[in-house]
Amino acid sequence: MSDNQLEQFRAETKQWLEANCPESMRRPIQEEDDVCWGGRNFKFQSDDQKAWLDRMAERGWTTPTWPKEYGGGGLSREEAKVLKEEMKNIGARPPLTSFGISMLGPALLKFGTHEQKQEHIPKIVRGEIRWCQGYSEPNAGSDLASLGTKAEDKGDHFLINGQKIWTSYADKADWIFCLVRTGPKEPKHTGISFILFDMESKGVSTKPIKLISGYSPFCETFFDDVEVPKANLLGELNKGWTIAKYLLTHERAMIGDMGLPAPLTPMARECVGVDSNNQLQDKALRADLAAHEIDGLAFALTMERAGDEAKAGASLGAFSSMLKYYGTELNKSRHELILKLKGSDALEWEGQASQNGKIAKQWLRTKANSIEGGTSEVMLNIVSKRILELPDA
């Protein structure tokens, strides 16, 4: 695409966004309720939130680079970058956030049949079906491949029995993408299949688990003689591990991508105070803040570089594990820093002044960043084996 065409695309996009992004959708996401997850039972916060989703979905811009054939935007990476920049310029919120977009979609597009794509992709694009991820089990966390939930071949369907855990939003999701054991006698990585099914199927039940942050975003999920049609298998039987890993690279890139967060300077100046040189009173904290902001800048530029390298044809592969490790550890230290800037006020848990402990709860939520989607230790294992090629014990 020539620079001219790209500039024209930019101009048109700007104009369209200006005309179609409701004013109230141009404010930063403040809390969980501001996020549009979509799904059968989703309650829109406002008419604006629904209009914004519908307008973007109609153009496929909820998933800008996905093929037009299945309802996606069909944009090139360059165009998608322009769209992202123009949205950022007016402060537009993402119209839709979902595991369908960030996790399942890329795997479906790569491994799904035409029929499977036709059935599922448009509903993801339009936010009609909300997906959850059934990977982890009580005894299969970091060692995911030792999972035991089994799927038995019953001729025209699979019969699924077992338990998942830490299933984010399982109680709100419509469908689940799930790892199941179909080859009990095969070595652990080669007996796993990747299967999709409706959470309303008979025999599926969920039980919410409360987090240290007080939120309850995830569940135990039980399968008791759940019948799933054979056509719901994604990819080949016993080849699910490859798909699972492919999906994880997308998940990791997403979790790691904290973007370039807003500078903490205004909060620091307000909470810590400045001296006659216009510097923060607390010099030690000032140095910590500067070091953190520099790390944040270096990381945001690294995300950008990884994107640019992908555009130039490089594959991200295990580099996504480095990004996940670095981005999540950085986000944790950012929230520790916020706690230091605010002092004891940051620990208020209830009451109006603290908006019911918003800062404390967000701080605690970030502790999960380096666990969910694969722990930091596991990311370091992957970098050392796959990138540095250090040997196994």
Added chain:
Amino acid sequence: MALVLTEEQTLLKDSASGFFAERSPISSLRDLRDSYDSQGYKSDLWQEMAEMGFTSLLLSEDEGGTGFGFVGAGIVAEEMAKTLAPSPFIASSIVATSLLKATKNAHLSDVASGQKIATLAVDETGHHSPYTPKTTSDSDGKVSGNKTFVPEGKAADFVIVTADRPGGFALYLVEKDATGFSAEQTIMADSRGWAKLSFDNTPATLLASGDAAKAILANALSKANIILSAELLGLSQAAFDMTVNYLKERKQFGQIIGTFQSLQHRAAHMFSEIETTRSIVLAALQAADSKDVDDQRLAIMASAAKARASKMAELVSNEAIQMHGGIGMTDEYDIGFFIKRARAVQNLYGGYHYHLDRFASLNGY
């Protein structure tokens, strides 16, 4: 601008990499050190670098240069650092060239061609404090004072000196045979061509004065620190590669030490520090070439890059020795050269805390 090298830049990287590996392996620095060479680099290597066009990267083709700009200069600095090749590249072809260019000085072409060596003499104590020199000059331009930690100070044909002049700050140019000027070699940990300079009523040419001189110096120091960040990146990458290779060779407890997870994780962590530094260094180099980046923004990028690269280099150079065990402490093994050079580069034109402080101030806190 995309954060990737263009095809031309990749070619430059490949040719620089091959050139330094062949023409100036680490043994070359070791030879210079062991022979107590006072020049601090080998003239034939410098000559060849000039022929490769490395001395005139900052000049456009119209100005008689190679037109690669700062991204190109960063590439050369990074590759040069991988073999710790000693040369006046940074002092002369980057810092002095930036200053001579900004002051439209006639010596520029001789310096860019590599025929003459120039350097900046700015520090007076072990701490970088560029805008408040104790060195003075009278209104006739006679300079008196002392400078320390001057790169290639012994070899330089011209020295650009900061001084306090009646009416304000000034930048002067002093020729090496000017009266009252003397340069004394300082042997430092990294075995490079450092010197202490003294000026006693030394006649000098005024290059710039007042706020204009400060702005010119600030701009040149920002650019210098960005190139030094590239040097830190290159030497850290090389020390890291040597270390990872060692982890794959050395056996203890009947196994390759690279199978130990505590070492694997530390190596993987270093990798992440190196790669995030690589991004900020490239972005800073592009900023130095961009006409749309103002001095304030350039200074922010320079301090961010230098602070980041310094912290990363400190980590990597320390871990490199630790992971080599006893052999890492021996002079015979090359890894020690990296930590010594790292600390010198970290210190030059402001270390980690200097740049953290500057970054905070520039960002309004």
